[in-house]
Amino acid sequence: MNDQTPIRLSGAEETLLAQLESVGAHEAAGVLRASGLPTRRVEAYHYTDLRMLLSDVPPLAGPAPASGAPEFDIPGAYRIVVANGEIQNAGTAPAGVAVSTRKGSPLDDRDDVLVRLNTALVGTALDLELTGSVDAVIHIDRRLEGDAAHGASAARISVAPGATATILETISGSEAAHMSNGGTTVTLGEGAKVTHIVVDRLPESATQFGTVDYRLEADSRLVSLVINAGAALARTQVFAEFAGERSHSDFFGLNLVDTDEHRDITLDIRHAVPNTTSTELYKQIARGRGKGVFQGKITVVKDAQKTDAQMMTQGLMLSEEAEILAKPELVIYADDVVCAHGATCGDLDDTSLFYLMSRGIPRAEAETMLIRSFLAELVDGIEAEYVAEALTGLIDSWLAKVPK
Amino acid sequence: MSDYDIPTLKENIDRKTVDKVLALDVDKYKYGFETIIESDKAPKGLDESTIRFISAKKDEPEWMLEWRLEAFKRWQTMQEPTWARVNYPKIDFQDLYYYAAPKGSSGPKSLDEVDPELLRTYEKLGIPLSEQKILAGVQDPEGAEALPYSGNVAVDAVFDSVSVITTFREELAKHGIIFCSISEAVREHPELIKKYLGSVVPVSDNFYATLNSAVFTDGSFVYIPKDVRCPMELSTYFRINERNTGQFERTLIIAEEGSYVSYLEGCTAPMRDENQLHAAVVELVALDDAEIKYSTVQNWYPGDKEGTGGVYNFVTKRGDCRGKNSKISWTQVETGSAITWKYPSCILRGDGSRGEFYSIAISNGHQQVDSGTKMIHLGKNTSSRIISKGIAAGFSDNTYRGQVSCHRKATGARNFTQCDSLLIGDTCGAHTVPYIESRNSTAVFEHEATTSKISDDQMFYCLQRGLSQEQAVALIVNGFVRDVLQHLPMEFMVETQKLIGISLEGSVG
Numbered sequence: 016m017n018d019q020t021p022i023r024l025s026g027a028e029e030t031l032l033a034q035l036e037s038v039g040a041h042e043a044a045g046v047l048r049a050s051g052l053p054t055r056r057v058e059a060y061h062y063t064d065l066r067m068l069l070s071d072v073p074p075l076a077g078p079a080p081a082s083g084a085p086e087f088d089i090p091g092a093y094r095i096v097v098a099n100g101e102i103q104n105a106g107t108a109p110a111g112v113a114v115s116t117r118k119g120s121p122l123d124d125r126d127d128v129l130v131r132l133n134t135a136l137v138g139t140a141l142d143l144e145l146t147g148s149v150d151a152v153i154h155i156d157r158r159l160e161g162d163a164a165h166g167a168s169a170a171r172i173s174v175a176p177g178a179t180a181t182i183l184e185t186i187s188g189s190e191a192a193h194m195s196n197g198g199t200t201v202t203l204g205e206g207a208k209v210t211h212i213v214v215d216r217l218p219e220s221a222t223q224f225g226t227v228d229y230r231l232e233a234d235s236r237l238v239s240l241v242i243n244a245g246a247a248l249a250r251t252q253v254f255a256e257f258a259g260e261r262s263h264s265d266f267f268g269l270n271l272v273d274t275d276e277h278r279d280i281t282l283d284i285r286h287a288v289p290n291t292t293s294t295e296l297y298k299q300i301a302r303g304r305g306k307g308v309f310q311g312k313i314t315v316v317k318d319a320q321k322t323d324a325q326m327m328t329q330g331l332m333l334s335e336e337a338e339i340l341a342k343p344e345l346v347i348y349a350d351d352v353v354c355a356h357g358a359t360c361g362d363l364d365d366t367s368l369f370y371l372m373s374r375g376i377p378r379a380e381a382e383t384m385l386i387r388s389f390l391a392e393l394v395d396g397i398e399a400e401y402v403a404e405a406l407t408g409l410i411d412s413w414l415a416k417v418p419k
Numbered sequence: 420m421s422d423y424d425i426p427t428l429k430e431n432i433d434r435k436t437v438d439k440v441l442a443l444d445v446d447k448y449k450y451g452f453e454t455i456i457e458s459d460k461a462p463k464g465l466d467e468s469t470i471r472f473i474s475a476k477k478d479e480p481e482w483m484l485e486w487r488l489e490a491f492k493r494w495q496t497m498q499e500p501t502w503a504r505v506n507y508p509k510i511d512f513q514d515l516y517y518y519a520a521p522k523g524s525s526g527p528k529s530l531d532e533v534d535p536e537l538l539r540t541y542e543k544l545g546i547p548l549s550e551q552k553i554l555a556g557v558q559d560p561e562g563a564e565a566l567p568y569s570g571n572v573a574v575d576a577v578f579d580s581v582s583v584i585t586t587f588r589e590e591l592a593k594h595g596i597i598f599c600s601i602s603e604a605v606r607e608h609p610e611l612i613k614k615y616l617g618s619v620v621p622v623s624d625n626f627y628a629t630l631n632s633a634v635f636t637d638g639s640f641v642y643i644p645k646d647v648r649c650p651m652e653l654s655t656y657f658r659i660n661e662r663n664t665g666q667f668e669r670t671l672i673i674a675e676e677g678s679y680v681s682y683l684e685g686c687t688a689p690m691r692d693e694n695q696l697h698a699a700v701v702e703l704v705a706l707d708d709a710e711i712k713y714s715t716v717q718n719w720y721p722g723d724k725e726g727t728g729g730v731y732n733f734v735t736k737r738g739d740c741r742g743k744n745s746k747i748s749w750t751q752v753e754t755g756s757a758i759t760w761k762y763p764s765c766i767l768r769g770d771g772s773r774g775e776f777y778s779i780a781i782s783n784g785h786q787q788v789d790s791g792t793k794m795i796h797l798g799k800n801t802s803s804r805i806i807s808k809g810i811a812a813g814f815s816d817n818t819y820r821g822q823v824s825c826h827r828k829a830t831g832a833r834n835f836t837q838c839d840s841l842l843i844g845d846t847c848g849a850h851t852v853p854y855i856e857s858r859n860s861t862a863v864f865e866h867e868a869t870t871s872k873i874s875d876d877q878m879f880y881c882l883q884r885g886l887s888q889e890q891a892v893a894l895i896v897n898g899f900v901r902d903v904l905q906h907l908p909m910e911f912m913v914e915t916q917k918l919i920g921i922s923l924e925g926s927v928g
Contacts, residue, residue, distance in 0.1 A: 058502055061854070317845050332860035336827065341855040345868060350842035355869035360857040 022051045030072040031132070034165065037075070040135030053128055062308040062340045063250055063279045065128065069222065073194055075136070076100055076164035085156050086187040086216045087405045092152040095141065098160050100168045102141050109151045111178065113144040121171035122198040122226060129224045129252065133198040136167035140198075146175040152183055152399050159188035159195055159217070169198035172211075176204035176232070181399045184213045186223055186245065193221040195246070200228045203235035205259060210238040210397060214409070217245040219276070225251040231291075233259030238396050241268040242406065243278040244413060250279040250308075257284070257291035257319075266295040267393045271413045272337070274303025282311040286322040295326040295356075298393060300386065301337035311356070312344040319349050326356035331363065331389055383414055461518035467491065470633055473518050477602045477636075480609060486622070490632035493623040500626055503789040504818045504850060505758050507694070507731065515665045515696060517634045575600060575639040575655045577668055587651065597642040598653055601669050604640035611642060615673055619702035619739040619766070627698040627760075628735040631667045635700065638668035643678040643709075654683040657699075665696035672702070674709035676742065681712040694757060695720070698733045707742030707769065712750070714906075715763075719755035726785025726814070729757025736763035737793075740772035740801075748775040749792065750906045757786060762820065764793035767801035767832075774803040777906045782815035782847070791821035791852075796832035796862065805836040811847040818849075823864055824856035832862040839869055 024032065028051050035044040052069060053060035079098035093112065096103040108114050120137035122130050141155065159166045174180055186195055195217060203209055215223045223246035231237055243249040255264060270278040280297060299307035307330060315322045330339030343356040363385050371381035390410055397403040461472045470491055474484040499510075574587075575598065591598050597608060605612050622632045639655045657668060674680055697719060703711050713736075722729025732755075738747035749763040765774025776792040794803035803823065811817035817840065825832045840849035851868040882888070 056502070062856075320845075330857065332857065332862075335860055336858075337860060339855075339857045341853075343851075343853060343855075343866070343868075345840075345851040346848065347840065347842065347850065348845070348848045350845050350847075355867065356851070357868075358853065358855050358866040359864065360855060361863040362860045 022049075024048070024051060025066055025069075027069045027072045028052055028066070034072070034075050035132075035135055038136060043131045043135040046131060047128070059127070059281065059283075059310070061342065062306075062310070063277065063281075068248055068277060071192065073163035073165045073192055076159060076166035077161075079158070079160040081160070083158070083160070083189065085154070086185040087154070087183065087214070087402075089152050089154055089183065089399075089401045089405060091401070092154040092183070094154040094156055096156045096158065097141060097168045097170075098158045099164060100137070100139075100166050102139065109149060111145060111147040111149045111180075112151075112153065113146075115142045115144075116140065117142040117171060120167075120169040120198050121200040122169065122228060123200075125254075127226075127252070129196060129250070130198070130226055132224075133167050133169060133196050133226060136165075136196065137169045137198065140169035140171060143170065143172045144175070145172065145178050145180045147178055149178065149180040152181045152402055155182065155184045155199075157184065157186045157195070157197055159191075159193040159221070161189060161191070163191040163193055165194040165196070167196040167198075170200075172199065172201045174201065174203050174207040174209050174235075177206045178204065179208040181210040181402065182212070183399075183402055184211075185216055186214070186225065187216040188218065188221065190218045191220065193217060193246075195221065195223045195225070197223075197225040198228075199226070200230070201237075202230045203232055203237055203262070205232045206234040207232070208236045210240075210399065212240045212242075212397065212402065212406070213251060214242045214406070215245040215249050215251065216409075217249075219245070219247045221246040223249040223251075225249075227251070227253045229253075229255040229264070231255065231257050231259060231262035231264060233261055235259065235262045237262075237264040239264060239266045240393065240397065240406075241280055242271070242409070243269070243280060244271040244409060247276045249277070250281065253280070253282045253284075255282075255284040255293075257286045257288060257293070260288050260290045263292045264294075265396055266293065266297075267396060268297040268309070269390065269393055269410075270299040270301075270307040270309070271410070272299065272301040272305030272307045273416075274305055277306045277308070279308035279310070282309075283314075284312070284324075285314045285316065286319040286324065287316050289318060289320045289322070291319065292323040293325075295324070295328075296393065297326075297328045298390060299328075299330045299339055299341075300333060300389075301330070301339055302333040304334075304336040304338075306338040306340065308340045310342045310344070312346065313354060313356070314346040315349050315352050315354060317348040320351045322349060322352040322354065324352075324354045328356075328358045329389070330358075330360040331386065332361065333363070333386075386414060387411075459518075459520045460516050463516055464513040465515070465517055465634065469517050473634060473636060476518060476520070477605070479602070479605055482609075482613070483605050486617070487633050490622045490629050491634075494626070494629040494633055497623070497626045497629055503760050503820070504816060504852075505760060505787040505789050507758055507787075510694075510696060510731070512630075517665060517667070518636055520636075575653075577637055577639075577655060577657045577666075591649075591651075594647050594650060595644040596647060596649055597640065599640055601635070601638045601640045601671060604671075608640070608642070611673065612640075612671070615671060615702070615704055616669075617702075619704060619737050620700050620735050625735060627733040628700050631669060631698050631700045631735070634665075635667045635669040638670045638699070639672075640670075641672040641680060641682065643672075643674045643680045645675040646677040647675075648678065649680040652681050652683055654685070656685050657697075665698065667697075668699045670699070670701040671704075672711055672713070673704045674706060674711050674745075676707045676709060679710045679712075682714070684713070684715045685718070694722075694728060695730045696733070697730050697756075699735070701734070701736040701763075703738035703747055705738065705740050705742060705745035705747050705769075705772075708744050709742060710746040710748075711738060712748045712906075713738070713763070714750040716752045717755055717759070720757075721755050721784055721786050722757040724784055726757070729786070730755065732756035732759045732761060734759075734761040736761065737766065738764065738774070739766045740769050740774060740798075742772070743769040743798070744771040744773075745769050746773040746775070748777070748906065750777045751779070751790075753778065753780040753788060753790060756788075759786075759788045759790050761790045762792055762822075764795065765803060766795045766797065767803060767829075768797045769801075770798040771800050772798055773801065775906070776803075776805045776807070776821075778807045778819075779810075780807070780817055780819075781810045781812075782817045783811075783813040784815060785813070786815040788816070789818040789820055791819045793822040794824070794834060796823075796825040796829040796834070798829060800831040801829060802833040804834070805838075807836075807838040809838070809840045809849055811840070811842050811849045814846050816848045816850070818852060819868070820852045820854075822854040822856070823866070824854070825859050825862040825864070827858045829859050830861045832859060832864075834862075834864045834866075836864075836866040837868070
């Protein structure tokens with residue numbers, strides 16, 4: 016990009032600019048006007064060139080009409096609906112869950128266009144304080160209803176020391192070309208145990224951007240799972256900071272990509288104190304002309320000795336024209352660490368396929384079996400039974416869907 | 420020994436490795452002497468007239484000048500890339516000399532015509548230029564020790580901007596091999612230059628390659644005819660001597676069908692407190708069944724302990740496996756330069772072609788290394804292999820950046836990548852940034868990067884056969900490191916060992 020000559024803004028950029036100005040976010044508008052949406056020259060967007068990919072931005076979301084059925088109906092879950100950015104909390108909160116609202120997005124400022132849009136556009140955010148052992152699954156049901164709308168929403172989840180919770184966030188909406196920009200911060204107090212799942216189930220015509228920001232205090236445990244299986248253009252960013260010693264996290268993620276879809280999971284974690292550990296497992300399946308993107312960056316700061324971080328990314332390509340793009344990255348400044356990443360990419364294994372077929376299993380079924388086994392370890396880490404079931408169901412329905 | 424505090428180390432890191440890396444202390448750069456030699460320089464700065472000056476000095480044909488001017492025009496519209504993990508003050512491209520030549524060196528016919536001061540410089544560097552002596556079998560008692568490798572190496576020596584001497588030319592000519600400086604090739608083999616120059620690294624490929632295309636001064640040219648196996652190692656030695664000069668050399672190697680060549684490259688520069696710029700372009704073309712093996716020992720001046728001075732090494736190296744079943748192999752040992760920005764790449768265009776990249780990158784002091792490779796799979800059944808070992812010490816940053824990509828039509832592509840990093844001390848950084856881009860479902864890509872221990876399986880296997888823990892580690896690591904070291908030609912092994920003298924034990928610690 017050239018600093019001297021002002022860039023020519025695309026239609027989508029002009030619309031975003033007008034929307035930012037209309038809510039009085041002049042600073043964010045200024046940044047957008049100066050540098051536009053990120054292109055592939057911006058390292059963090061190397062494979063997701065937003066200027067090229069984002070052609071239309073729908074108008075800002077107004078009040079939501081009546082909401083449809085929940086995307087996942089988890090028995091016994093405590094559901095909070097956030098429709099078009101508006102918090103509709105009808106149910107009674109179970110013990111240990113305090114629900115309120117806060118002004119503005121809880122996301123920290125970052126040099127990132129999606130974060131900037133979220134903080135500029137979110138007026139009221141959901142605020143959850145969790146204490147003790149919360150048995151019920153907390154389901155944050157983000158929805159965009161009615162005509163195509165650009166909706167931003169955010170939630171701050173604070174988990175008290177020693178507390179345990181399972182939180183499921185789904186993003187869904189009416190059949191329209193929506194654009195969603197979600198932000199969530201999850202802070203794990205000392206010794207807290209959290210499972211946090213984000214699933215994109217927007218219609219294919221929609222665009223989904225999401226940012227999750229974790230902060231782990233000492234001895235906390237996190238299981239994080241992100242599934243992109245909805246909007247044709249999706250990017251979910253996961254940031255995490257290990258701020259307390261002996262904290263541990265298992266990160267999982269899945270991109271299920273069909274023809275002409277572009278789904279991106281970008282992970283950026285920072286081991287900032289000694290003795291923290293993490294595993295990262297991200298998988299992608301692409302068919303048709305789908306494009307799956309995974310970027311994962313692990314930073315180990317100078318003082319974070321004894322860090323153990325193991326990242327793996329695997330891509331499975333089920334068609335000739337599918338694309339899998341991966342950029343696993345290690346940035347290490349401490350010398351006594353065990354860090355590794357691995358990346359593989361390929362088709363289904365012929366030998367395994369032959370083994371199954373030679374035992375009388377038809378080809379299609381054998382393929383499905385192999386794909387299921389490829390994905391099984393992602394859902395294995397989810398202890399909440401109904402949630403795991405719902406996720407398995409989601410994967411099965413994707414597999415059963417006849418590719419375009 | 421070094422002034423750096425020796426950090427507390429993990430038990431399983433070999434002490435010897437640490438000592439040897441520290442012994443590479445930047446203060447002890449042994450090639451840092453300057454040769455006082457009269458030289459011809461172009462006026463400082465860069466504009467069209469500089470390019471005309473260089474072109475005229477080289478006695479170049481009109482088309483070559485046009486080519487350069489076109490590149491210069493493109494360069495003026497380009498921006499310096501900023502994506503690499505390196506930091507340096509903005510380079511003032513007008514504050515450099517773009518041409519410096521030892522006086523009276525325009526085309527020496529024999530060694531007698533070469534300035535003896537120059538020959539002594541090369542002797543100090545351990546570069547055997549005295550081919551007559553070697554040919555005649557005369558053992559010069561003084562010179563003998565200076566020869567780090569066996570006699571059978573043809574050398575092209577490049578001093579600042581010009582090639583001063585190329586040895587063994589007649590011997591090579593008997594096989595139909597052309598080995599000369601690129602400026603001679605422009606004059607004498609224009610048809611080859613026109614056909615191949617810029618065909619692998621296009622004129623406007625990147626900022627530094629374009630700058631090089633405009634102002635390149637000299638370099639080596641190699642042409643291996645059909646079915647010829649080059650009987651000796653070919654070698655170029657680059658030396659930046661003059662103050663404030665940029666060295667912009669250009670190397671072009673063409674291997675015709677079924678031929679083979681092994682090419683070595685070494686570089687040094689005097690110690691100076693300003694930064695010198697080196698922006699080279701290397702192009703390799705391998706036709707059907709040909710093989711090119713390109714090895715580099717890069718030991719430019721890395722700057723002093725405080726990070727002042729040192730060479731900025733911005734190099735574009737690319738090989739084109741144009742023919743079927745061709746093979747290009749890059750081996751590099753990177754120990755010098757204040758900043759290294761270098762990605763020797765292979766374009767695997769021919770069906771069944773193969774690319775290899777083996778690298779050892781060592782950084783110390785305030786050095787910054789951002790190096791790696793690109794393997795671009797275009798043909799069918801192409802394969803590539805990347806082995807990279809990075810060792811960072813002092814206050815340095817050592818980044819591996821590698822791209823493996825597979826084109827939609829490149830069925831059966833196969834890649835294996837392994838990068839290992841070792842950090843010595845907690846003031847340095849080691850980073851790995853691979854880009855894996857698969858666009859064909861039959862492609863199989865595997866990548867591993869680690870700073871972790873030797874795999875438990877390997878250890879278990881050795882231990883249950885009665886080896887002690889230490890023996891087992893030594894055995895496994897030695898087998899492991901050989902991957903890179905054994906790809907260096909014999910001639911370079913000695914020098915490399917002298918230069919780095921390093922055991923990579925502990926890189927898997």
